[in-house]
Amino acid sequence: METNSFFVLATGLFLYLLFTGVKSIGVCYGNDGDNLPAPNEVVGLYQSNNIRAMRVYYPDKGTLQALGGTNIAVIVDVGNSNLAYLASGEDAAKSWVNEYIVPFPNVAIRYIAVGNEVIPGNDAGFVLTAMQNIQNALNAANLQNKIKVSTSVSTGVLGVSYPPSAGAFTDDARNYLQPIAAFLSRTGAPLLANVYPYFSYVGNPGQISIEYALFMSPGTVVNDGQLQYQNLFDAIVDAVYSALEKVGASGVSIVVSESGWPSDGGDAAAPQNAQTYVQNLIGHAGKGTPKRPGNIEVYIFAMFDEDKKQPQGIENHFGLFYPNKQPKYNINFN
Template sequence: MSNVLILLFLAALVFQASSDSNKIGICHGRVGNDLPSPYAASLLLKSNGISKVRLFLPDPTVLPAFNSAGIELMIGVPNENLTYLASSDANLAVNWLRSNIFTFVSPDHIRYLVVGNEVLYKDTFYSQYLVPAINNIYKALQMLGLDKKIKLSSAHASSVLSSSYPPSAGAFDQQLLSVLLPMLQFLNQTGSPFMVNTYPFFSYINDPINVPLNYALFGPDAVSVKDGDLAYTNLFDATIDAIVAAMEREGFKGIPVIVTETGWPTAGHVVATKENAAIYNGKIVERVRNRVGTPKLPGVPVEVYLFDLYDENLKSGGEFEKHFGIFNLDGSKLYNIDFS
């Protein structure tokens, strides 16, 4: 191959990688007893130009439907599997990957494995097993020759921050550093992202006095929050930059941040309306499409996965927890939002 062809080939790879940053992803939660089939879900995503999906579990009834759909997958490793994966060696991790994931979907369709979801927030029993499990899975991917293709991380609640205001004062909860520091070391060494679930909706309903609705909703009249030379007009940006500041505070600069969950419900609370969901999720899609960064990192686009594909009628918690869906069960949209 000539030098010119090699350069063109490399340029195409760079363009393909960068083009992923302007494509929105959607989470496909399945806590419901009335949901369309996984095959119908995969067709719905494709028909709306959505090429990335987060699956919370390696469900053998779901994975095959996405295997040939041409959709990039982010697949969760359940919290309850962390004990086994941490105590086993890499060979057993290889077997687990083959039995639970690679039997049903080609590695070519997988971009991320999310090892544990909000372990440090809601499943603290598994905290001690989180990083050892990640290390064993990484060794397994190395053995399979997939460590460069499939990235590993864990999705955290934004509550891992003990300080987030102003964003430059971002700091992790000191009680979590025994887990977070070795994880950050892993992410730094492997070029993997820090994953965070962030919901300005929850911040607003939990503290409406200090979190104005316009600030949570990307409102045009939101009061700008000054942080040195930077100005913030929305909580989404502020949270991401607080995470970045917290990582830098611990000596880790340059680790990318992926928002693995964010969204706005359409029912169950006075501000959980279709109109507000259309505003919030529409702004997220617009930002992703235009590769908008944050005030701290204006040239760095943020990869985002919206929650959720459908309403989930068996979700626990407040009524609004059941109403984050963007699509009706018949495939029509609950509100006007353009994914093209």
């Protein structure tokens, strides 16, 4: 009896770890491009490639309908253009939640991202109030235990990033992020962070090796106290963790809401480098970072190239798939 119970428990634990480990990798679904597949085809492409999570940049009802019953975990952005409206009052947020969230009970919405890379900036002052209003609307709909409210930031919020233990927000960003971090601490929500070693590398190739950026360094590159860093991704994520600690939010976790490597359009932008980065990132996500070992949730940018994105250039070339649903390069999500 004890042996059987142990076997059942161990099997359940294995399946739990397998399930949560697979769900740690998602892909961002932007649709600012020509000839992209219909939402139901996109969702089918996620399923056929065993991609268990998706980020959408606005609450498209067709996409949400297609996601129903799939158990694909979802980050839903409110859209930056809606921040002022959602901050205007609780009725506005309640109306938004009742239109875009409540009608989709069979969609596994995990997070609502209130603003993408708006801190610091002209709309940054709307973010916390909009988050609070959305949270109150979720509470009213009894969804507070299912969906967490956060915001997505770029690593431009860091004034200091090296070494990772010295990570700190800029003064401007800290003015907004300190109260936001307190909100996240109270609600148990993570901070969403867009992490791109690519841009760090091309901005400073004399100091950063491409091997360090692509998870290919054969050994330790950065020693930071007792912590050792073999890749740039970990160093950036831990710098954000250090910045959170400095504003009193050491208990807030980080979800990497975007990360990727372009296949064209700029220095070191090539399919081979993109494939190397993405595949290595998938393999690395289950290990966490030196500061926070364990599984880390990562959303790869992006499912498709988006040729309508402005300004034209590097951001048009992050896609994993062509519009005809053929892979740009081979990636194994298993």
